[in-house]
Amino acid sequence: MLMKHKQLAGFSTSGVVLSTLVEAADRDYRLYVLRTAPRIPRSRPAMSCRAGSSRGGPGSSTPPRYAGCCHRRLASVSTVPQIPAVEIGRLVKRYGQTTAVDGLTLSAARGAVTGILGPNGAGKTTTVEICEGYRKPDQGTVRVLGLNPVRDARALRPRVGVMLQSGGIPPSVPAADYLNLMSKFHAHPVAVPALLDLVGLTTVARTPYKRLSGGQQQRLSLAAAVIGRPELVFLDEPTSGMDPQARRATWELIGQLRSAGVSIILTTHFMEEAERLCDYVAIIDHGQLVAAGTPGQLTGTVGQLRFRAEPGLDIESLLAALPPASLAKESPAGHYVIEVHGAVDPLLLAAVTAWCAERDVLANSLRIESRTLEDVFLELTGKELRP
Amino acid sequence: MTVLARGDDPPEPPATGGTHPPRPPMAPAPGAAPLRRMIAAQATLETRTLLRNGEQLLLTLVVPLLLLAAFGLEPLVNFGAGLSRIDFLTPGIIALAVMSTAFTSQAIATGFERRYGVLKRLGATPLSRPGLIAAKTATVIAVELLQGALILIVALAIGWRPDASAAAIVVVPLLILLGTAAFSGLGLLMAGTLRAEATLAGANLVYIVLLGVGGVIFPLAKFPAGARPVLELLPTGALSTGLRSVLQQGSAFPVGNAVTLMIWAAVAITAAARTFKWD
Numbered sequence: 001m002l003m004k005h006k007q008l009a010g011f012s013t014s015g016v017v018l019s020t021l022v023e024a025a026d027r028d029y030r031l032y033v034l035r036t037a038p039r040i041p042r043s044r045p046a047m048s049c050r051a052g053s054s055r056g057g058p059g060s061s062t063p064p065r066y067a068g069c070c071h072r073r074l075a076s077v078s079t080v081p082q083i084p085a086v087e088i089g090r091l092v093k094r095y096g097q098t099t100a101v102d103g104l105t106l107s108a109a110r111g112a113v114t115g116i117l118g119p120n121g122a123g124k125t126t127t128v129e130i131c132e133g134y135r136k137p138d139q140g141t142v143r144v145l146g147l148n149p150v151r152d153a154r155a156l157r158p159r160v161g162v163m164l165q166s167g168g169i170p171p172s173v174p175a176a177d178y179l180n181l182m183s184k185f186h187a188h189p190v191a192v193p194a195l196l197d198l199v200g201l202t203t204v205a206r207t208p209y210k211r212l213s214g215g216q217q218q219r220l221s222l223a224a225a226v227i228g229r230p231e232l233v234f235l236d237e238p239t240s241g242m243d244p245q246a247r248r249a250t251w252e253l254i255g256q257l258r259s260a261g262v263s264i265i266l267t268t269h270f271m272e273e274a275e276r277l278c279d280y281v282a283i284i285d286h287g288q289l290v291a292a293g294t295p296g297q298l299t300g301t302v303g304q305l306r307f308r309a310e311p312g313l314d315i316e317s318l319l320a321a322l323p324p325a326s327l328a329k330e331s332p333a334g335h336y337v338i339e340v341h342g343a344v345d346p347l348l349l350a351a352v353t354a355w356c357a358e359r360d361v362l363a364n365s366l367r368i369e370s371r372t373l374e375d376v377f378l379e380l381t382g383k384e385l386r387p
Numbered sequence: 388m389t390v391l392a393r394g395d396d397p398p399e400p401p402a403t404g405g406t407h408p409p410r411p412p413m414a415p416a417p418g419a420a421p422l423r424r425m426i427a428a429q430a431t432l433e434t435r436t437l438l439r440n441g442e443q444l445l446l447t448l449v450v451p452l453l454l455l456a457a458f459g460l461e462p463l464v465n466f467g468a469g470l471s472r473i474d475f476l477t478p479g480i481i482a483l484a485v486m487s488t489a490f491t492s493q494a495i496a497t498g499f500e501r502r503y504g505v506l507k508r509l510g511a512t513p514l515s516r517p518g519l520i521a522a523k524t525a526t527v528i529a530v531e532l533l534q535g536a537l538i539l540i541v542a543l544a545i546g547w548r549p550d551a552s553a554a555a556i557v558v559v560p561l562l563i564l565l566g567t568a569a570f571s572g573l574g575l576l577m578a579g580t581l582r583a584e585a586t587l588a589g590a591n592l593v594y595i596v597l598l599g600v601g602g603v604i605f606p607l608a609k610f611p612a613g614a615r616p617v618l619e620l621l622p623t624g625a626l627s628t629g630l631r632s633v634l635q636q637g638s639a640f641p642v643g644n645a646v647t648l649m650i651w652a653a654v655a656i657t658a659a660a661r662t663f664k665w666d
Binding site for chain 1: 410411412413414415416417418419420424425427428429432435436439440500503504505507508510511512513514515666
């Protein structure tokens with residue numbers, strides 16, 4: 001708890017700058033991860049980083065991931081952390097008259113979980129498939145682990161795991177047989193029985209792919225993506241069609257991969273998933289980047305402090321007692337809202353309660369809120385339905 | 388669930404063992420397997436999948452063996468005076484078996500692999516495209532060896548006495564190989580350009596038509612004089628005629644038929660390589 005507040009207090013000072021950056025993200029293509037928190041090496045085993053998957057949703061008191069949970073063991077020391085996992089520069093991809101990707105610039109750090117979010121048709125899958133080497137860009141540059149995904153495909157294929165949005169597995173082949181095949185393509189594969197157990201498919205190991213449930217099919221596809229011990233995995237909507245249990249198991253596996261030092265790029269339109277899993281999130285729409293940052297940065301650009309008290313308090317005097325760039329309003333009568341850029345910090349809370357105390361006002365139902373990623377997403381991409 | 392109070396030591400990870408296998412290592416350790424191992428694994432899975440598929444077995448094993456037995460035992464067709472029915476039939480049935488595996492079965496299987504995204508997904512693995520083609524070829528040859536063994540057993544049991552020169556031991560496999568190349572090229576050309584359903588229908592239609600006019604059961608001599616040279620230029624006609632001239636008539640090497648198959652193979656493989664859509 002203390003950690004969170006310290007972290008966020010440090011954060012709020014840059015909050016104004018940050019929100020400006022996010023607003024300008026579609027103009028300024030050079031907005032990269034602003035992850036500045038120091039990484040504290042910790043000698044606990046990699047397993048302990050599973051705490052990452054228990055990071056709570058909105059309102060939870062768990063520290064943000066970049067503050068408390070990024071001490072994964074960098075197991076493969078040979079990887080060069082300076083080269084990003086994926087670097088996309090002014091990427092353009094057209095299909096006939098349609099521009100699927102329109103000048104997208106994005107960078108995904110090594111060893112991190114990067115989420116690409118966007119409504120249907122935003123260009124997520126096209127972007128990922130260009131990174132996977134399936135499609136050639138019309139313009140712009142794409143570097144995967146520093147290499148060209150088309151020209152250097154041969155060198156990249158053993159190092160990159162791929163989970164397609166759907167299909168890719170022969171329908172009549174049993175789950176275990178398929179994983180056995182995939183394991184034979186790699187020099188140091190994960191053992192098939194252990195992997196089946198990890199994704200919860202041991203009991204259906206002999207069941208043909210076509211007779212697995214949607215969630216089981218997704219988990220088999222995920223297992224196949226990681227069996228070759230890749231440095232980087234692309235997961236295109238990994239949890240679509242899963243029930244809550246399977247989704248949690250998948251989150252756990254993704255957390256383990258991250259703890260083991262694997263870089264992960266995933267697309268999703270589950271905002272809760274992005275908020276829980278991702279170190280860094282890029283929201284794209286109409287093939288363009290509309291916002292990017294850590295979930296905390298994106299949701300924390302506006303913090304709210306709300307309380308209820310007698311109507312007609314002196315708002316001007318309240319505002320004068322608060323840090324600059326704050327905003328206070330009474331809406332509706334008796335409901336007071338104070339908004340700040342960044343997160344609400346202890347100083348603001350103290351200022352508000354001190355102001356109340358001076359006037360003998362009891363602040364009822366006092367609560368501190370920030371927007372969810374879904375709020376941000378809908379704000380940026382609009383509420384109209386997509387095809 | 389673990390609840391930590393301030394001052395507690397972090398919990399030890401639970402001991403593995405018992406009924407669960409140990410948690411597998413996930414730390415990156417990328418690397419491709421040797422090409423030979425990849426091809427062997429892919430070919431093994433494809434062969435097993437084919438042999439478990441009822442419709443494919445019908446095409447590749449049941450139909451040829453049934454035709455061999457039925458037409459070999461009963462005088463259903465007059466193959467010509469003074470000739471043994473089984474001596475005429477066996478080379479034709481071998482040609483049919485090659486066509487069913489290299490063309491029909493491979494086209495249908497590959498067409499659906501493309502439809503289901505299997506080829507696309509394999510494209511992201513260390514198995515290269517030439518490696519995949521090699522695995523498919525190995526699969527076809529494995530099934531052909533099985534077909535050959537069964538046809539041989541049934542034909543010899545019915546009384547097949549091939550009249551062949553010593554060169555046949557080399558020439559017959561060579562002709563079969565050329566036929567396999569030609570049919571594989573045509574099958575992959577179809578699978579790589581048409582929708583899976585169209586490939587399914589088309590490959591079966593071609594199988595039936597060439598079974599009728601490819602000199603498999605019905606002698607090409609029975610067709611009108613003008614049609615015969617054309618039918619002999621079709622891959623099935625070229626293969627059945629070539630095999631028959633080696634196994635039935637004792638000729639050393641049917642140059643014309645071999646060249647015909649070679650041209651089919653070159654044209655079809657080139658066209659397939661240029662037009663194949665992987666997803």
